[in-house]
Amino acid sequence: MDWDNLYIKHPEFCIKELAEEVVDFVPLLKKLPGSEKEKKVYDLGFGAGRHILYLARLGYKVYGDDISNSGKEITQKQLDKEGLKAKLGISDMTVIPYKHNFFDAIINRGVITHNTLDNIKKCISEMNRTIKVGGLVMTTFISTESSEYGKGKEIEHNTFVPDSGPEEGVPHHFVTKEEVEILMSSFEMMKLYHYKHKGLLKVGNYVSAHWIYFGRKI
Ligand SMILES: C[S@@+](CC[C@H](N)C(=O)[O-])C[C@H]1O[C@@H](n2cnc3c(N)ncnc32)[C@H](O)[C@@H]1O
Numbered sequence: 001m002d003w004d005n006l007y008i009k010h011p012e013f014c015i016k017e018l019a020e021e022v023v024d025f026v027p028l029l030k031k032l033p034g035s036e037k038e039k040k041v042y043d044l045g046f047g048a049g050r051h052i053l054y055l056a057r058l059g060y061k062v063y064g065d066d067i068s069n070s071g072k073e074i075t076q077k078q079l080d081k082e083g084l085k086a087k088l089g090i091s092d093m094t095v096i097p098y099k100h101n102f103f104d105a106i107i108n109r110g111v112i113t114h115n116t117l118d119n120i121k122k123c124i125s126e127m128n129r130t131i132k133v134g135g136l137v138m139t140t141f142i143s144t145e146s147s148e149y150g151k152g153k154e155i156e157h158n159t160f161v162p163d164s165g166p167e168e169g170v171p172h173h174f175v176t177k178e179e180v181e182i183l184m185s186s187f188e189m190m191k192l193y194h195y196k197h198k199g200l201l202k203v204g205n206y207v208s209a210h211w212i213y214f215g216r217k218i
Pocket residue numbers: 003004015019044045046047048049050051065066067068071091092093094108109110111114
């Protein structure tokens with residue numbers, strides 16, 4: 001998959017509707033001490049920026065990184081259009097370019113899953129490093145109950161690389177509830193639920209199934 005040009009080649013991926021789990025997470029952000037403009041919120045893998053814009057509109061101090069230049073350009077254009085600010089960069093999820101204990105919260109939606117297990121662990125460790133003690137994390141993982149589970153080449157246990165379609169060449173690591181609990185054990189779990197639906201883009205027998213995790217750095 002050419003993540004870099006994804007949002008130019010496939011404008012259908014520039015989804016504007018907010019993900020429910022991100023909207024659900026905001027009341028927890030509100031409860032953290034301080035005013036909105038004092039709270040630093042990082043969207044790791046912000047895509048075409050729908051949640052960057054949402055959080056900036058709500059008044060948070062917003063930061064984001066992604067590996068897609070096209071997503072960054074689209075997001076920056078919309079921020080400029082609305083007179084909003086966010087600090088956007090290009091970075092791989094395994095290296096968060098911020099110092100220890102920097103963010104009040106990190107969201108990471110539909111991103112961490114697109115990697116091998118080792119890199120997923122690196123990303124989680126980076127999120128833990130850069131969130132303040134008491135700060136929050138929201139992340140999602142693709143579930144073994146997804147209809148995409150088992151499709152393509154298995155490059156390690158439960159990591160499959162589709163050999164066709166828009167996600168050709170992108171690793172997908174599928175997890176169970178128990179694996180999420182183990183992977184996220186450096187955080188205190190606040191909420192973990194399974195979200196299963198027909199998917200926004202696909203038709204037929206496609207079933208999107210994800211684990212949604214909310215936690216706190218201890
Ligand atoms: C399914 S999209 C989700 C976008 C956004 N979080 C949302 O919910 O709209 C996955 C995003 O992860 C980004 N991504 C994939 N691999 C990445 C990596 N190794 N490091 C950082 N971002 C990555 C892609 O460029 C893409 O924008």
